[in-house]
Amino acid sequence: MVINVIRAPHVPTSEELWNAVVGVYFSLQARNPSIEPGIDRLRRLELRRVRETRKYLIDTFRDIALGMPFLDSLHPFYRELIELMIDRTVYKHSLAKVGHATKALSSIYRDTILSIRSATTNYDIIRARKKFLSRVRDLIMDLKPELDFLKGAAVRLDKLPNIEPGLFTIVVSGMPNVGKSSFVRCVSSGRPRVAEYPFTTKELHVGHFTVLNDVKIQVIDTPGLLDRPLSERNKIELQAILALKYLAKVIVFILDPTSHSGYSLTEQINLLREIRSGFSTPTLVLINKIDIATENEVDAALSNITVIDGSIPIFKVSTINCSGCKVVIDHIVDNYVIPMLKESLSRQ
Template structure:
């Protein structure tokens, strides 16, 4: 989304460009008439192109993935964005109507005073219309900045990795990604999300680690943080929840299980429970045992993940 000018900047740009327009004619009144009409047309066209460009540079919120819509609505309010974009559209159309009407009146006149006054009147009315959307322009420029905090995440089959800090989430994401995971901004967390990709038989998948999000109990979250977390349910197709049974992560097992229970209740998507650090400790639980450090159990985990994702793709 491009930087959005203020109403004064748009008006100045439009009239400055228009002032450079000249149409030659040997007869003075005809030259004045043609030049005045051309300058009004130029100013209206500049405003039309500028505002139309702003509107088209914003995403179509009726067609974006649900995850993107939910976060946009949480951060800013999609209804308010649409209203301001609608105001710019109104501005563009109104300026064109004023310009077209003024040009017709000028083209019918041979009175120099009338032509000059009519051009001034049209310029004044155009300025007034653009100034009426001043607040919308300022608002949309702040929207542009806020939308940059929404991660640019592809709409492809997605694995979300969850669990307390230091249980081995980031190491697992690195191990199963074909390249180095990228950090993407995410609202209400300073750490962002880590996004990796992998390909199996020409199909691309992504895996996401969510530090600062799915790593502590929901009861300890603010309401707005909870909503940011809930948006993840429109992103992930399967959750891999990692438990560290050794306690080396700094969090007791009962706290980890409480978070697991929270996530099960919150997210209505398939979930695979995994115990990491099997190179140090293997418990008697039925959970899949892996070691992100030594790769033990990683192949079996990926088999389970792909089984779920392929089943979802087959039924979608």
């Protein structure tokens, strides 16, 4: 299942919607010339205004109710990612209330049409118009909490990364400031922000590269994880967990053997152990910053990694200058991408 970036419809505030309704209503003028009596001309104009206003509001309500993503129909990664950002219960309630507003609007419309058609004076028609606009305004203002919530949700949805769950995906993981973003920049089109302080990456970033002429590979840079239980992780860290859980075909765990990241080797090894025990996905470990790491630091990292798993592939790289990064990608292509393609062909 391939899902491109989720686009949300424009959601106006209640004030914006009311101003738009007034604009639609009074933009319609009587058509000249006309030989109709004054009351018939006014009646025809107000009927047209009411119909056009109803159509505009129904289109707006439906665009919102049907244009916002249905969470249950999304890929689990996107569904849970969205639920990290917005309250699922409030979201579903808000969509339902906006969708059901068309029923209340239809009732207002029927009453108004009947009043205008049965009016015997211009005053009666104008009174029906005022009542119609007053009831429509009350309806719109009653939707204020829901429209405000959905407008905020739409802004968040528009900022979701353009991730395709169906692609072969490399998820880059590790503690903050170990070089994850630099690695993604080295091997893909992704350009996540790189800085010399932790927690620079606060959301998922995606890059791509192509192998074997037309096979598209996705690389995801994740926020840094800390050495602590899942229940204590914040929403930024949980984005990384979702990527590991639902997207990763290969996990690239980056480890900094130096003291520059601000996290000890023990903390990083504990995190690696947790990832290895929590996910069955093939995992590679990159010992980064070999341009500045001492031989003793590299050896200590190597010995600690092999204690966890003596068969885990280990690479020495320097993401500051991309040294060794191509070897990592070649290994992934040879050992995971090509076998996957062969298996796929054999099933056809």
